[in-house]
Amino acid sequence: MNQIHDTASARFGGWTTSTTLPPGVRDPSVTAADHAYRYLKDLIVTLELPPRAIITESEVATATGVSRTPVREAFFRLHSEKLLDILPRRGAVVPEITLRNIREQAETRLVMEGHGVERICAERIMVTDELLRLVEEQRTVLNEDPNRIVDMIRIDKEFHWTIVKATGNTEFAQLYNTLHDRQVRIGIAMFGAVRRRPCDAIDEHAHIAEALAEFNVDEALERLKYHLIGSLTQISGIFTN
Known part of the structure; x- marks a missing residue:
C-alpha cells in the first residue's frame, strides 16, 4: 500500500494480474475455513489483492497451510459477500471496483x-x-x-x-x-x-x-x-x- 498513489492508474485500468500470495499464519484456535476466509478477506478489502487478481484454491492452500476444501468454503463465502467472483475450473477473481x-x-x-x-x-x-x-x-x-x-x-x-x-x-x-x-x-x-x-x-x-x-x-x-x-x-x- 505504500505505493498506492503511484499505482492507482494500474490498479483501476483494464488489465489482469497474477499475484504472489503472502504467507498466512494460522491461529490454532481458528478453524481452517475461518482462517482461509479471514486471510483472503483482509487481502481483498485492503487491496493487497487488487481488482482482477486471479487466485486458485491450490495457491491459497499453500499460502495458508490448509487443505483445498476449507479454501473452497472461503471462496463461496466471499462470493456471497460480493468480494470474490468464482471462475469455474480456474479459481476465483477479485471483483473490479467500478x-x-x-x-x-x-x-x-x-x-x-x-x-x-x-x-x-x-x-x-x-x-x-x-x-x-x-x-x-x-x-x-x-x-x-x-x-x-x-x-x-x-x-x-x-x-x-x-x-x-x-x-x-x-x-x-x-x-x-x-x-x-x-x-x-x-x-x-x-x-x-x-x-x-x-x-x-x-x-x-x-x-x-x-x-x-x-x-x-x-x-x-x-x-x-x-x-x-x-x-x-x-x-x-x-x-x-
Whole structure:
C-alpha cells in the first residue's frame, strides 16, 4: 500500500494480474475455513489483492497451510459477500471496483446515514465530541504518514458508523454494517486514486460534525450529500463504468 498513489492508474485500468500470495499464519484456535476466509478477506478489502487478481484454491492452500476444501468454503463465502467472483475450473477473481459500484454505494449510504442525521438533529443526540475526535484522529494519521490509507479509512468508517448507530435502531445498524467490507474497500480505492481525497474527506467530515453540533438538519444533510455524492467528480475519470 505504500505505493498506492503511484499505482492507482494500474490498479483501476483494464488489465489482469497474477499475484504472489503472502504467507498466512494460522491461529490454532481458528478453524481452517475461518482462517482461509479471514486471510483472503483482509487481502481483498485492503487491496493487497487488487481488482482482477486471479487466485486458485491450490495457491491459497499453500499460502495458508490448509487443505483445498476449507479454501473452497472461503471462496463461496466471499462470493456471497460480493468480494470474490468464482471462475469455474480456474479459481476465483477479485471483483473490479467500478464507478457504478461507488455511485450505488454512495447513494445507499446517503439514505441510511441521512436517516441518522435526521434523528440526531430531531432528538438532539450528542455525537459531536466523538465525531470531532475521529476527525482529529484521522487528520493526525494523514499528517504523520499520508500512505497509511488503510488506517485512515478505518477511522473514516467509524465516523460514519457513529452517525448511523446514534439512531439506536439495532436492525437499521446491522443492515448498514453489511456494507462494511465493501465500504472499506471502496474507500481505500478512492483515497489511493486521488491524492487530495484524504485531506478533502477529513475537511468534509469536520463540516458534517459542525452542522450536527448545531443540530442544523438541512446543513448537515447537504454536507453529507456533498461528501458522499459530490466526491464522485474526483474519480469519474479514473474508474470505469
